[in-house]
Amino acid sequence: MTAGQAGVFWLEFDPDSGHNLLRKVSGESPQWGTPPTIDIRSEVNGYGGGALCAGRDAVYAVEASQQQIHRIDAATGATSAITQDADASFGGLVWDPFHHRTLAVRERSGCQQLVAVRDYNEVVPLHDSEDFYSAPALSASGERIAWICWSLPDMPWVRSVLWTAEVGEDGALIRARCWPTPGEGSVQQPVFDGETLHVLSDHEGWWQIWCVSWPDEQARWTCLDSTAADHASSPWQLGERHFCPLGQGGWVWVRYVNGVGELWLKRSTGSSSAKVAPGFNDFRHITVFDGQLYCIARSATRLDSVLAVDLATNRARLLAGDEAPFSDAPIVSPEPFQVPPSNGVTEEVAGFWYPPVDGSTDNNPPPLILIAHGGPTSMAWPVFNPQVQFWCHHGFAVADVNYRGSAGFGRRCRMALAGNWGQSDVEDMERAADHLVATGRADVSRLFIQGRSSGGYTALMAMTRGTRFRAGASLFGVSDPARLREVTHRFESGYLDWLLGAPSDYPERWHERTPVQQAHCIRRPMIFFQGGQDRVVVPEQTRQMVRVLEQNGQSAELWWFEDEGHGFRQRKNQVALLENLLAFYDQHSRKCNDGG
Incomplete structure (x- = not known):
């Protein structure tokens, strides 16, 4: 999100085209700022960010396919490229009104620079x-x-x-x-x-x-x-942007409490602080312009929203989003839970439990799907997730777990995963499962675990540690960290050594925490989903994991999506993933109920 004289602008993902589209507000109602053929997304560091900034009469944005900066006229939407550096990606855009230029991070040939871009391919390095x-x-x-x-x-x-x-x-x-x-x-x-x-x-x-x-x-x-x-x-x-000055000692900022985001505002030095925008649980891209605070806000029961908060009254109004996801079905809200320290572990485990809509009772606890978030240095947020709602509406409870190493809980928690990936995170997933069983919120015989990317690694490692989980699912998950280390991009080139220690120093640890090397320990069914164009988790890694499991006589399903990368963007493939995963979980829930 960005704001300037040209208006307020943000990106919205369009599931039909798979594109990030530009939207704007210059009056009361949102408008499309670009046609759906233009996809705006930066790929700097592989994860992008800062793909647009607002100038005086135009927006400057990174076009996804070529990774070049384009000038988009705020009035007409006319678009033209202002960089033509075929080997580079740009991101982190900031408008410099004093020199009429765009500041940016340029990445090319394995190097980054802070650069200034004037219109039409005048790129000046500032620091490198x-x-x-x-x-x-x-x-x-x-x-x-x-x-x-x-x-x-x-x-x-x-x-x-x-x-x-x-x-x-x-x-x-x-x-x-x-x-x-x-x-x-x-x-x-x-x-x-x-x-x-x-x-x-x-x-x-x-x-x-x-x-x-x-x-x-x-x-x-x-x-x-x-x-x-x-x-x-x-x-x-x-x-x-999670905080922003208001002038005269005033500030607006986000604060995370047990994984829940709060938005706080202080108008000036000496004034009291107030929490604003109740009902929302996460806030991003905070921008202040012309007496208004703008941000992307997320809640547990609504789609993502664009909020404008009047700084004089603290009143929030919706510019876009906040639409009811379902017209005739209930929305399941998350219930926070904490697992107290035990068995020598001094840290709590926090997470969010979502009950099924079928009204399971203490005498008939529901099957439970535990979700290990990706990253792994990320976090589980209590915000609307259509896939979580899908499971709850099909009779499953869901637990989204913030294991040791998650963000939002301080540096000590975040750093606890150093050298402990595949151990601390797995222990915390098990602790969460045991806690929810003990408190009557999960059926001990119908526990499932799943994760995406690094969360898939956590799920696989959990499956190697016994038969606590009835079945597991890896969604483009890491099964061979050593292989990933060989091909990972520059941004994360030292990440695996931080998570596991250098392989030359800890060869046994790497062997013990490599799922494909420990596949013989998996005794329960697994299902895998993989994109053929994945450049993070090399597709062959998943094929190898499935082959080894099958050679060991274990049940392993593989669903292959040739036209997807790391994370499925196309709606038809997202639907197919959920349908096949539901059939898998239903099959093994029935076997359990039948005594299988």
């Missing part, structure tokens, strides 16, 4: 000494700039640093300086309040808002909100 760059931020005068960098082998949420520079009259950067955090930590989302710089830093355990100044050439870090809570999630994408 570091491995990775975040979207930059400009001060109110345009004379100062800040950005975040990190270096291999780190991920940005493990260790990253703040950079600043002055901007010369010609737009070049002057006196670039690096400002490490006072303690070990990571920083993200730099933003200026006038000329004063703020960032989110977790060097004291949580991603909190810090003011950073350097009056005597020594950085001073001052915390604005010391609440023991994360104020952002993991920065997988460029250009995320």
Whole structure:
């Protein structure tokens, strides 16, 4: 989402075309900003982000197929490419009104740069000494700039640093300086309040808002909100915004409490803070423009919404979305649960349980599907998920689990997965299952586990540890980390070594936590879904896992979608996935009820 003189703009995913389409509000009602043939998406770092920014009379956006920046006229929608760098991808776009240019991160030939783009292929490098760059931020005068960098082998949420520079009259950067955090930590989302710089830093355990100044050439870090809570999630994408200044000491920010997002607003220095937009559980892309706060908001019972909050009254109004997903069917709301520490594990497990709509009772607990979220340094949000609703309407309970290593629970929880992937996450999935069985919310004989991508790895590892789960599902999941390590993209090239330790140092650990090497331990049925164009989990990896299981005499189904990549985008394939997975779970639920 972005806002400027040209209006308020955001992206909406169109399931029919599989494209991200531009929408805008310049009056009261949303309009399409581009035809459905234009797909807007950045691929920098593989996950993109910051694919658009609003200029004076146009929007600048990254077109998906060529990864070039296009100028889209705000009035007419006329589109033209302003970069023609065939080997590059762009992301993290920010409009610089002082030099009439777009600032961006350019990625090509295994390197990244902070660049400035003027109309029609004038691309000027600004900074290029570091491995990775975040979207930059400009001060109110345009004379100062800040950005975040990190270096291999780190991920940005493990260790990253703040950079600043002055901007010369010609737009070049002057006196670039690096400002490490006072303690070990990571920083993200730099933003200026006038000329004063703020960032989110977790060097004291949580991603909190810090003011950073350097009056005597020594950085001073001052915390604005010391609440023991994360104020952002993991920065997988460029250009995320979870907080924003309002001027006169006022702020708006997101705070995560037990995995639930809250939106808080403080109008000025000395005023009290207030929680706004109740009923929504996650907020992203916070933007303030012309006395209004804009954001993408998500709730447990509605589709994603675009909110506008009047900063004078705190009243929120809908610009788009918030439509009822079903016209004649109930929506199942999540019920938070916590699993207390036990058996030497000192951390709680948090998650969200969704009951089936068929009214199962204590004497007849429902079958349960446990979902391991992807990432793995991501989190489960209590927001509307049509696939979760699908399971609940077909008689299953669902548990979406935030295992150790999840974001949103502080640095200690997030870092707990270092060297422990395939162990701590699996233990926590088992703890969640046992807790829900013990509290009468799941049938112990009908427990299923599934996950996408890295969540598929967690599900596979859980299936190697015995027969607690009746069956498991891997949706384009990792079954051979060593193979993934050989082909993974640059952004995550050091991630697996952080998750498991370097293979040269821990060869036994890698063997023990590689599902394809432990396939002989799987004693229950598995089902796999794989895209033939997947560039993250190489398709052959899934074929090999299925072959090994079949050679061992185990039941393994494989559903192949040749036209899909990593994550299914086409509606027909999403429907086919759910239908086949439902048949699989129903089959093994019936076998259990029949004594099989």
